[in-house]
Amino acid sequence: MFLRILYILLAIPATLIVLHTIIRIVRHFNKFPMPQWMANLIDNPVRRKFQPPDKTAIRHKIEPGMRVLEIGPGNGTYTLATAHRLGTKGELVTIDIEPKMIERVQRRIEAEGVTNIDARVADVYELPFEDASFDLVYMITVINEIPDIPRALAEFHRVLKTAGKLVFSEILLDPDYPRAATLTRKVQALEFRLKVKIGNFFYYTLIFEKAKKVWVSGISRGKVQIWE
Template structure:
């Protein structure tokens, strides 16, 4: 019997999820930043700014940004680590990496390396990075536990993992508004702006299937991290999990 996993609210064969996710991001890559600004009312920039501030990254550090897409985090990490450091911008999707490359050049940022990789099999040696980040990417990974183990493996002892991801809000009011917005407004905006209603329907569904804050914290600790804590942002619509490898 074939193993299955979720793709939004649908059950699909585990082996098929990766290519389905790739299809979504191939489709939205060129409008990704614009859509993020529109759908989050610009808040994604604040969430990412908080993530960078929480990273404790300093000059000379090595940073890997997984599912880094259009390079928002990589740009800021590059400024922090300076010429003595190293930033690798990675994504499983070539179209997203291309957008990232263009975005970095447009921002005058050079010296960032680009690697197309699968978070479940990261092609770097053990204990390589001071910081690994993944922003709005983990929910698209098929085997999240395996990906977290890989992130733990490539971090140096004392290294920091940052997971910025949509999460669960406890506020009943926010929940109702967010459900209406996610399922009734977001896909329509996706259809109008990116000409792809279906991908934004997947986005809304995949957020609901993602583990809540406490479950993800347990997963991070189970992957081998010595410490993990999370901070809710915008009432828990988004959460930043921070793991420390000891």
């Protein structure tokens, strides 16, 4: 009897790990936005323990009065926490490629009477915003759903102000989870440099700053590339 219970207890995590791995492999070759019916499923107590919405806004270095762009709000829990931290002088624009996700967020904004959020349908490849118009762009468990990451990063770079921040939060529970080192390499290949890393292998936040690569003369070996 004892052994049977032990087998069942071991079988549950083993099944979850196998399922997670299968989904990861499928997602690696097939990138598409998360179905909207999963939005509430991923907003669960286990996840909130490691990525609490109010603390996540603080980790992201959101400050009152900023103009912030969020990519992929899901059911809007982190959106509302960020808007709260921005205060009435700040503004949060949140975009999602899925109209049904935006409808969800809009319903929550109306229900809670929040006035500093602008939620709209848009694609990361063609952000409907002016150059240098945001202090900070952030996304939580979104980046690996985007098939052409360099193209999206170029758009984030365009809409960020000088020295604006680009922020990613990730958690291992997500089948699209990228390793922090892999994400850092991809982002720094463009004109961003890593400023802050918070967390560990299981969940983390990376904060990059918009930078410009320039060529300058080195002391003894011709030219070297540095960050401005």
